[in-house]
Amino acid sequence: MPRFIAIRVLEGLATLLVSSFLIFGALYLAPGDPLSYLIGNRTLSDEAIAALREQYHLDDPFLVRWVAWLGDVLSGDLGRSITYRDDVLSLLGPRLATTTLLIAYALVVIVVIGVGLGIVAALSRRALSDVILAGTSIGVAIPSFVAASTLISVFAVGLGWFPAFGPGDGFFDRLYHLTLPVIALTLASGSYVIRVTRAALREEAARDQVKAAVARGLPRGTIIGRHILRNGLTPVATVVGLTLTSLIVGSVVVERAFALDGIGALLTEAVAKKDFGVVQAICLLLITAVVIVVLIVDVIQVVIDPRVRERQGIAA
Amino acid sequence: MTTVVFEALRMRRRRTRRSRGFGVTGIVATAVVGLAVLAALLAPVIAPYDPNEVDFGLTYRPMEPWALLGTDGSGRDILSRLLYGARTSLLGPAVVVLVAAVVGTLLALVAAISGGWVDRILSRIFDIGFAFPGLLLAILAVSVLGPGFTTAVLALAIAYIPFIARIVRSVAVGEMSLPYLSALVTVGQSRTRIAGRHLLPAVMPTVLAQSTISFGYAMVDLAALSFLGLGVQPPDADWGLMISEGQRGVLQGYWEEATFAGLAIVIVVAAVSLIGDRLADRVSLNREGR
Numbered sequence: 001m002p003r004f005i006a007i008r009v010l011e012g013l014a015t016l017l018v019s020s021f022l023i024f025g026a027l028y029l030a031p032g033d034p035l036s037y038l039i040g041n042r043t044l045s046d047e048a049i050a051a052l053r054e055q056y057h058l059d060d061p062f063l064v065r066w067v068a069w070l071g072d073v074l075s076g077d078l079g080r081s082i083t084y085r086d087d088v089l090s091l092l093g094p095r096l097a098t099t100t101l102l103i104a105y106a107l108v109v110i111v112v113i114g115v116g117l118g119i120v121a122a123l124s125r126r127a128l129s130d131v132i133l134a135g136t137s138i139g140v141a142i143p144s145f146v147a148a149s150t151l152i153s154v155f156a157v158g159l160g161w162f163p164a165f166g167p168g169d170g171f172f173d174r175l176y177h178l179t180l181p182v183i184a185l186t187l188a189s190g191s192y193v194i195r196v197t198r199a200a201l202r203e204e205a206a207r208d209q210v211k212a213a214v215a216r217g218l219p220r221g222t223i224i225g226r227h228i229l230r231n232g233l234t235p236v237a238t239v240v241g242l243t244l245t246s247l248i249v250g251s252v253v254v255e256r257a258f259a260l261d262g263i264g265a266l267l268t269e270a271v272a273k274k275d276f277g278v279v280q281a282i283c284l285l286l287i288t289a290v291v292i293v294v295l296i297v298d299v300i301q302v303v304i305d306p307r308v309r310e311r312q313g314i315a316a
Numbered sequence: 317m318t319t320v321v322f323e324a325l326r327m328r329r330r331r332t333r334r335s336r337g338f339g340v341t342g343i344v345a346t347a348v349v350g351l352a353v354l355a356a357l358l359a360p361v362i363a364p365y366d367p368n369e370v371d372f373g374l375t376y377r378p379m380e381p382w383a384l385l386g387t388d389g390s391g392r393d394i395l396s397r398l399l400y401g402a403r404t405s406l407l408g409p410a411v412v413v414l415v416a417a418v419v420g421t422l423l424a425l426v427a428a429i430s431g432g433w434v435d436r437i438l439s440r441i442f443d444i445g446f447a448f449p450g451l452l453l454a455i456l457a458v459s460v461l462g463p464g465f466t467t468a469v470l471a472l473a474i475a476y477i478p479f480i481a482r483i484v485r486s487v488a489v490g491e492m493s494l495p496y497l498s499a500l501v502t503v504g505q506s507r508t509r510i511a512g513r514h515l516l517p518a519v520m521p522t523v524l525a526q527s528t529i530s531f532g533y534a535m536v537d538l539a540a541l542s543f544l545g546l547g548v549q550p551p552d553a554d555w556g557l558m559i560s561e562g563q564r565g566v567l568q569g570y571w572e573e574a575t576f577a578g579l580a581i582v583i584v585v586a587a588v589s590l591i592g593d594r595l596a597d598r599v600s601l602n603r604e605g606r
Contacts (some may be wrong), residue, residue: 022448023456030460098445119325141586143536145543145556146578149563153571240452249449253540257563268544269460279459283452291447 003307005299012295019287023280024066027056034058040274042082055079057278075285077138079277083270088281089289092263098167098174099251099262103176106185106247107240114190115236118197122232123224132194139191144250147184147237148257155180166261181258185250189243196239234305241297245290252286328463342594345587352506352584356402361556363396367553376570386572389565394573398580403554405581408469408547409534415473417527420480421519425511427481428488439485442478450475455540458546468547472537479533480526484519520585529592539581553583 038052052058055072056079057065072079075233078088121132156164168177204210205228213223252264259265263282270278302308338346364384371391381387385394405515427438450472457471458464491497492515500510539556540546548554551559555577562574 011443014440015447017445019448022453026460029457081387137590138509138582141582141589143581143585144542145540145559146581149559149566149571149574149578152563153566153575157567157569157571236346245449249451250457252451253544256544267455268546270548271455271463271544274459276459279456283456286452287448290449296446 001302004302004312008295008298012291015291019291020284021066023283023287024031024069025061026280027276028062037274038082040082044082051080052082073281075170078281081270081275081278082277083273084278088278091266091278092281092285095263095266097262098260099255099270101174102178102181102185102251102254102260102262103244103247105175106182106251107244109186110190110193110243110247111240114186114193115197115233115240118194119201119229121194121198125230129198133198136191138193140188140195140261142187144184144188144240145252145257145288147187148181148254151180151184152258167260167262178260181260184257185247185254188245189250193236193240193243197233197236200235201228201232204228207231233309234301237304238297238301241293241300244293248286248289248293257274321458337419338594341590345590348583348587349591352402352406352580352587355399356406359399359403361392363399365393365396367392367396367400368551369393376568379572383398383578385595386570388561388573389570394558394576397553397573398555398576399520401555401558401577402580404548404552405535405555406466406584408538409531411469412473412476412534412538413527413531415470416480416530417477417523419473420477421484421523423477423514424481424484424488424519425515427485428492428515429445429507429511431492434487435485438481442482442485445475445478446482450479450533451540454537454541455544455546458541462547463546465548465552467539468541472534472541476534477531479530483526484522487519487522488515491515503549525599527597528588528595532589532592534594535581535585535588 026035027037034056035049035052035058038056039049044052057068060068076089079090080086080091082086084091117132121129127278151162152164155162162180163177166177168174178200184220207227210227213227227243251262252267254260255262256268263285267279267282267286270276270282330531331416355528371387374383374387374391375389377383377391383395385398388394388397423438423442427435429576435479453475454471458467461467481553497510497514500514539554539559542554543560545560548557550557558577559574559581562570562572562577565571565576
């Protein structure tokens with residue numbers, strides 16, 4: 001087990017290293033030389049240009065530049081933003097709270113409503129199950145930005161129940177403001193989680209040991225709790241964990257749709273303004289989050305489910 | 317409780333029955349996709365107006381007989397823009413999938429037939445690429461090369477290669493372990509010949525199924541990029557761009573543009589993913605039957 005975890009951590013680090021190379025190297029795909037790309041059509045003072053050369057280590061050979069840049073990033077120096085004239089790190093700080101709350105809220109909705117409805121669909125009678133299934137087959141095809149415009153149109157402009165924009169003040173007001181964005185963000189992935197949960201539990205319910213439990217006359221609650229849910233929900237945990245990665249990337253689009261001041265909205269803005277330092281920092285941050293989530297899901301799956309350990313030949 | 321068991325048994329029966337044909341829903345989905353393609357091809361013939369004809373005297377008109385779906389904030393006819401928008405909205409994902417399928421299948425076959433360290437290195441690259449979200453790679457590319465349809469499509473095509481290569485490689489590796497292929501290797505058949513004559517036909521159904529599923533994802537990703545202002549640029553007609561332009565109208569109560577463009581995306585994506593699921597069912601059926 002420790003060996004397995006160590007290997008997975010190393011693989012995650014390798015992925016991050018390659019990603020950082022891509023994110024850093026992207027600068028050199030720009031037409032013209034990197035410095036003129038970084039400056040763009042701005043007029044900068046000589047000191048500002050010297051600072052840029054310094055920040056991107058432009059006087060060094062390519063590989064040295066990458067290593068030096070990576071060293072800066074690891075020591076917490078994400079460089080400066082050209083357009084905001086501020087350290088990237090202090091730009092990210094306050095915006096990180098909005099994005100984190102959005103994603104955490106969405107995750108709670110997916111776990112409670114997604115997995116919950118999946119369990120209901122798996123265990124209920126055919127009519128209800130079919131209604132839920134039909135709903136999800138439409139739900140998975142609705143992208144967040146499509147849901148966003150419809151939700152704003154109906155619930156913000158039409159009925160006036162929710163605000164259309166902005167992050168709100170104070171915790172509960174924030175949650176209230178984030179409700180429509182969370183619905184838009186979770187509609188597709190939540191529908192997918194419902195389908196996966198239903199399928200996994202159905203498969204579990206068809207196993208011989210469940211039939212044997214029914215034949216022995218065990219109470220329904222015991223059969224569902226001990227035989228179906230306990231075995232069937234472990235793969236669901238993996239899917240929910242991986243859904244988190246799509247929430248992280250999807251938040252970029254949803255923040256734009258609802259004009260939230262998160263790091264995703266900052267990323268879109270930075271791309272439009274060609275503020276490459278900010279783009280690099282946010283891309284790196286999001287990739288790191290994705291890699292960490294995948295790593296945790298991998299490890300948890302092996303820790304909680306002995307069957308996975310056996311299948312992958314991992315000693316406990 | 318017994319209902320659970322019976323339900324499960326019935327599910328199993330239904331699954332085997334359904335996987336034989338495309339079914340009514342499969343035929344409907346195919347027809348929907350066909351109609352969308354037809355709309356894109358015939359846009360110049362059937363569109364009632366020029367999609368870029370601006371008339372500030374006729375902004376935000378509701379649905380009326382002369383403008384079936386109303387007009388947008390610049391007085392352009394929404395129906396005409398939807399029909400022309402079908403062109404970029406369908407062509408983009410088609411190019412993404414085509415490039416990703418060709419390159420992905422090629423790399424997968426090279427990995428499967430070479431084995432050894434070539435396979436290990438390629439597999440690691442696929443894994444890393446798989447972890448790098450496509451949308452993020454496209455945003456990175458756009459930030460360097462500037463926003464635009466071509467940049468977005470090419471970046472997404474690269475990002476989708478591992479998505480196809482990974483699954484095709486695993487099918488191809490399974491095929492390589494079959495006796496008829498190891499026999500061909502033993503008698504000294506050339507590798508390119510084995511790959512072309514035997515591996516490629518064996519993985520084709522998987523490539524087709526995975527490409528169809530990818531088409532839906534690529535369509536959503538491209539529309540998202542246009543929505544963010546990083547893909548198709550105004551004044552071109554595109555469904556994703558129409559949603560972002562329609563959002564200004566939504567706040568003033570003019571829901572038509574964003575809603576119809578959104579509906580077009582949802583309907584096509586749902587139909588394509590339904591076809592993809594059916595194709596994927598067939599592939600797994602084949603593999604079990606072998």
